[in-house]
Each structure stands twice: as structure tokens, then as C-alpha cells.
Amino acid sequence: MIQTIDLRGTRPTPAELLAAVPRALTDVTAASDVAAELIDDVRARGEDALLDQAERLDRVRPSHLRVPASHVAEALAGLDPAVRTAIEETIRRVRIASAAQVPPQVTTTIADGATITQRWQPINRVGLYVPGGKAVYPSSVVMNVVPAQIAGVSSIALASPPQSDCDGRVHPTILAVAGLLGIDEIYAMGGAGAVGAFAYGVPGLGLDPVQLVTGPGNVYVAAAKRLVRGVTGIDSEAGPTDILVIADASADPRLVAADLVSQAEHDELAAAMLVTDSVELADAVALHLADLMQSTTHSTRVTASLNGRQSGIVLVDDLTAAAAFSNAFGPEHLEIQTSDPDAVLTLIENAGAIFLGPHSPVSLGDYVAGSNHVLPTGGQARFSSGLGAYTFLRPQQVVTYSREALREVADHIAALSTAEALPAHGDAVTARFAPGL
Template structure:
């Protein structure tokens, strides 16, 4: 079922690895011509246009863009006790991790009277997108809202698609998750039009624009985020889910197989990749994947993902080569199933999140590890990080020099300004000491 890439006996370069490794992803640029008119129409026409597109794509128009408080309250009241307990447990863990992420203000004293202080100022208003297509994702509410709250964002709106099954309001579980977190502003808008409405707002409808848009979504959401980037900040352009697993001969083939399947059920374009130096394990995992994937609830979706060119098994000579492959692949989620998992994990430099050992599977991180599940995809973990409290904080430097401290460095500033042929820069410094003579 899984395609095989045999790299044994080779020492491929990073460039070669990027060419030969299984890789999913989406071509966001290909849908920009489709999405750009939607974004522009919502920019010009506001909520009315967003609802018009919502009717076309979601098949229903909600009674209002903003979900009424009583609808949110009713969703929370009707939440099943088992699900409420699960959400509350996840909230506690996610909040604990993200509260600890907040950095402390610090001051560097460079000389008497010369200080630079770095403070972390929260983004004031954030727009958090929660998809609602093939599945219901209350976990995405938690993963977006909690870090923004812990950063200190003073205002936020959750945008999620209206549902025909619920009278045009978003799914009740999504609304209940918002209620548990104290979020009372929810817009029943989905897709590219939601991103545009969050970016531009609508004064007539009383919808305030945001400063940053975060959250996963399909290719059209990703394209809309690219188009509004600069008008607002964005976290990243999310692609299909991906998992890579480094495993040696002692790994449990059943654990590896079910973890590969767990991500394949997300989407037909999801990527599941095993990297191993054991031909025997590779064969065992492939056989288990084929058998177990056929019996899952989302069997057709999982089969498409697992049989696609974006998924496969990569055979290597040893763990050294496996680490090199994993760093070149830069997976969204990387599991390590080896005898020395912690040591291998310490050598990984490129991954959205690293799951160490057989009892730290990706679904743990998807829901209740405390870490965030909004992570960089399509190899962008080489330079991007996942969503965190840091995402919603702006480090700002406060520079404070007194006259003596400025005088001490003034000649160096003037010399640099002269060299760059920006004499007014130097004159700005010199003006503060005009008429003074050296003692």
C-alpha cells in the first residue's frame, strides 16, 4: 500500500532528499485567481457579500453574522458530560503549557544611563479561524483561543462556517468550546470570505476588523490568508496534515501503523511517512496499515492518503541516515520509535512538533498533550514554528539613553552615518551637543 523509497547505500544531499522524498502539500497559487475576487468583494461589500458567498459554498445563510449569545449558551448547556469533561481536561493542560510560554520583560544595561528593554506586547484583536468541512474541530478552538488569551489579546473573534443541520449556526460543539473558554464573539462565516471579513470588517454591520488571523483551513482559506497578509498578520498557510515516524527494528509495528493511519484519516492529501533502517519492520508496518486502514470509519479517505505519492516508506542504512532524512523532510508531526528515542529527538532540528517514544503518539498532541496542534506543514518547519503564545506577542524594544550615555557613543554613530552618506543622521546626534567644548 505504501510506496517504497530505498535510500540504502546512498548518501543523498539535502537537495536530493527534497526531490526524492514523498511530499504532499497544495499549490496555493493555483487558486489565487479564484479567491482574489472573493476577498475583494468582501472588502468592498462587507458582511452582505460574505453571506452571499456563504450561501453559495455552505448552502445556507445564518440569521446574522454574529452568533447570538443565547445560541452559544444553549450549545454549552446541551454539551454531553463526557465531552465536556474531555474539553475541560484538554483546556487545563493546553492553558498550563501556553501560560508558561510567555516570556518575561528584560532590560540590558549597556553603560550607565544606557538601557534597552524588551517588552512583549500582545496583538490587540485576533481573528481565529476554525474549519468545519469534513469533521468538527472543537480542538482547534482550544488551540487557537488559549494561546491568544495567554498572550493577553484584549479582543478576539472565532470564525467558523454555518451548518445547514443547525439552522445556519455553527456546529454546537464548536460553540460550546467557545463558551467554555469565555469567547462570546463568534461569526457564522467560513472559507475565504471569513478570512476577508475578519481582515476588513464591516462598520455598518458592527463587525470590527482584526489585527491578526490564525488557524488552519483548506486551500481557499490558505489563499485568502496569503492575499490579506500585510493588511493583517497571519500565522501560516496550512497544508494537509503530515506525520513522519523514525523507527528501528525494535519498534512496535502495530503502534507505528495505527499512528500512520491516524493522520491519513484527516484528508485524502494527508501524508504518512515511515523512515526506518529495518526492512522487516517496513514490511510488517505496510501489511498492518493495509489491513487496518480498510476497517476505519474514514477508510476511503485514509486509503487515498496512504496510497498517494505523498505517503510512503523510506528505507535507510542506519539511524544516522534516518535523522538526516527527517531533518530534510521537516515534518509537521515527527514521532520517534527507537531504542534511544530521547537521544534521537535531541538531534532533530526540523519538525513542527516531536513526539518521543511509543507512548507519545500524535493524537495525544492533537487533543490533550498541552502542546499546540496548529503546526507548520509542507516542509516549512525548516523555518516556521507552530502556533503558540509567542505568535500573539510583539517584542518591542524601549531605548532609553541619558545625555552622557549618548555622548559616549556619539562619535561612533556619526562615523557610521558619514560612511553610509546619511549626514543628517549624524547631525541629529551632533545637534544635541552643539556649542559644547571638550574640557
């Protein structure tokens, strides 16, 4: 049975709220030693290490680490027409939403002859990771690739684990979606080893190092991303998914329960939370969850998730308290199912993606909403954001001053450089106004 956390009649401080937030017992640090060994092995032995890791961890030794174009063509030819139509519509919608995330170049005039131009420069080469464990995620191919393409990334490599039931190939649906998006550099490699290969390169495969690694994965992928950060950039240390629903008495308990189960089916460690000021709603949702745990396809997985320490129903005095708990939780997915969701939205600070009203379930965002489903998990929404075109862009300031504009501030620069005991800074300016220059 899902646990109940009763915070009614209390006014917890921010620190107390953080302490009250239930979390799964997942420790990225604990996986770091294993991840480091796998990465070091790839750095030392390249292709042989990746093949050995696939055989040991994925239970299959792929015949090709770099996926041949023929495999992609076969997968695309065999793609179910209904799935292809759904993927193409998802691509279209994510492209529209991602395009809105690219800021325009802006030039600001500071003074006569003095301008600062803010430009957004795309990263040149990225490595996109698509997991392949308990489920197959062709939608994650779209969510990783499309914003990178919209941002202007010119070199995209994609990795996904080889599948033992696909003769050691990457899952054909993943290959087909990559083909639809024009990605031709694809690797059958997974886990921490794949992250290491992206970060350091594998010359024998023609795999050059990337500047950024993005995409979700298990705790070993998260640990590997933490380890290579600094050698290459990462989007986040994505872990098990989570959903938090803020709901009041106006919400339909059947829909709330269905939405909680939809995320619980991802993983035994997935977190599913309901925060409500209505005891009646809480009781009704708990009853529906008990039924759904037994009837849903992935019953064992869902039951483990909902009965885990990371999931629960939280009772609060009012929706202001509900928003405060949500902000402390920092959900990956936040649903607001209240009589006035816009009013609650004004109280929300921390969330990866927000879904308003009864007809905006998280499942919509997982697929065809147009939003991106690669989002910060485990409370990381408190300080980071989801994947978007902006992930692949770097803001750069371009400074242009004329001689007269520089002369106008020369004395200020000299004064500040003297105050900081860095006189050569000032000298570099005054030298430009020496006689004869």
C-alpha cells in the same frame, strides 16, 4: 498499497533529499484567483457577500452571521458532560504550556546610563479561524484561543463555517467551547471570505479589522491568508496534515500503523510517512496498514491518503539517514519510536511538534498533551513554528540613554553617519550638545 522509497546505499545531498520528499499535488497559487474573488466580493458587498458565499459553498444561508449569545448559551447547555470534562482538562493543560511561552521582560545595561529593555507586547486584536469541513474541530478552538488569552490579547474574534445540518449555525460543540473560553464575538462564516472579512472588516456586522489571522483551513483558506498578508499578519498557510514516524526494529508495527492511520483520516491529501532502517518493521507496518485501511471508520479517506503520492515507507541505512530525511521533509508531526529516542532527537532540526517514545502518539498532542496542535504543514516546519503564546506577542526594544551616555557615543554616531552619507543622523546627536542645551 502504500509506496516504498528505498534510499539504502545512497548518500543524498540536501538538495537531493528535498527532491526525494513526496508531496501532495496541492498548489496554493492555483487557488489564489478564486480566493481573491471571494475576498474582493466581501470587501465590496460585506454581509451580502458572506451570506451568498455561505449559501453557495456551505450549502446553507445562515440566519445570523454574527452569532447571538443565545446560540452560545444553548450550545453550552447541551454540551455532552464527558466532552465538557475533556475540553476543560485540555484548556487547563494548554494554559500551563502556553504560559511557559511568554518571555519575561529583561533590561540590559549597556553602559552607565544606557539600557535596552526587551519587552513583549501582545497584539491587540486577532481573528481566529476554526474549520468545519470533513470533521468538527472544537479542539482547534482551544488551541487558537488559549495562547492568545495567555499572551494578553484583548480583542478576539472567532469564525467557523455555518453547518447545513445545524440550521445554518456554527457547529454547537464549537460554540460551546468558545463559550467555555469566554469568547463572545463569533461569526458563522468560512473559507477565503472569512479571512477577507477578518483582514478588512465588515462594518455592517460590527466586525473591525484584525491584526493577525490564525488557524488551519483548506487550500482556499491558505491562499486567502497569503493574499491578505501585509494587510494583516498570519500564523502560517496551514494545509493538509502530515505525520512522519522514525522507527527502528524495536518499534511495535501495530502502533506505528495506528499512528499513521490516525492522521490519514483527516484528509485524502494527508501525508503519512514511515522512515526506518528495518525492512522487517517496514513489511509488518505495511501489512497492518492494509488491514486498517479496510476496517477503520473513514476507510475511503484513509486509503486515498496512504495510497497517495504524499505518503510512503522510506528505507534508509541507519537512523542518522532517517533524521536527515526527516529534516528535509520538515514534518508537522514527528514521532520517534526507537530504542533510544533521545539520541535521535539530537539529530532533528525541523519539526512542528515531536513525540518521543511509544506512549506519546500524535493523537495525544491533538487533544490533551498541553502542546498546541496548530502546526506548520507541507514542509513549512523547515522555516516556521507552530502556534503558541509567542505568536501573539511582538518583541520591542525600549532604548533609554542619559545625556552622558549619549555623549559617550556621539563621536561614533557622527563617524558612522558620515560613512553612510547620512550626516543629518549625526547632526541629530550633536545638536543635543550645542551651547545652551
